Amino acid sequence: MEIEEQSNVTEIENGSAVTVQQGQALSQSSAQTSMPPPMQTPSVIQANQQSVIQTAQSIHSSSIQGQQIGLAQTVPGVADPEDPGVLDEESKKRRDILSRRPSYRKIFNDLSGSESPTKVETISEDIQGQSDGTEGNSPIAVITTSALTYQQAPQTVTIPGTIQIVTSGEALQAVPMAQNSSGTVVQYQQQQQDGQYIYTTNPGEVQVQQVQVSNTGTMYTIPAGQQQFIRGQLPPGVVLNSPGIGGNGQQIAEDASRKREMRLMKNREAAKECRRKKKEYVKCLENRVAVLENQNKTLIEELKTLKDLYCHKSE
DNA sequence: TCCGTGCCACGTCATTGATG
């Protein structure tokens, strides 16, 4: 039985050039599935199965690994990208071919009722959530990360770590915020000035001012002339911003650069999240395939039994 | 040991669809 199921799935998967290793995933997912199967006729089941398979094929053939499948490269009729005259045409054709699918969030919602998919724990959400929980008080982000890797003073840096949100009501004496690789604390939360929180490399030495906490990240402004103190790692979503350096043109360029870095960083995170959701979605589809195959098999056997019974009675 | 191959994860770009 198990072998049969696996071979079925393998056939399906082979048909759609799937590279996911199936056997274990399916037997595991069958066991995990707790959803009671609704009563369906074999034809309904087949229709369901077909739908699931088609969806899975659509997903798998459309991407998983662009490098391995290379759809855009093998689709007939796609123009030569070297030719600028056909770029629009090519783009349009490509768009037609690679018609956009609904987001995995939506698909998940469709698959599992109105519930949202597994909540993703992110720094941004933590910031948002905790900020929401501190009504009236302006939250400040305290960098609690350790391990520093760069020595120069970049205009924009993004670094892994964690953020601890505290409210303005809490004590603001020197709190270690970041440490270098040897464990030396290089940043402190120091004091409040004009409604802003000041961070220092050492107590008494201003380094970074927090200017914004949002659900997309925390931005710190480094006072002009103090960029030499910028070193260390900050949490994801935290951007060190150095305004007022050089002339206006340079500032604009820096703004553009910072915006770009911010956009790239967000997109990086979004891509990770998207891949995670995609994997989850594919697993979900595999589960459904396994469940529906089980149902199908059970009902076919049931039908066979009833047929036999009916034949014996009529004889 | 080296090399080719497949798989996977990642970063980036281009594009789309939703939203304010």
Add this chain to the structure above:
DNA sequence: CATCAATGACGTGGCACGGA
């Protein structure tokens, strides 16, 4: 309409594995 999140496409590097 501008902005932004989501996602497909593509290129790249790392790793495992099998064969020469």
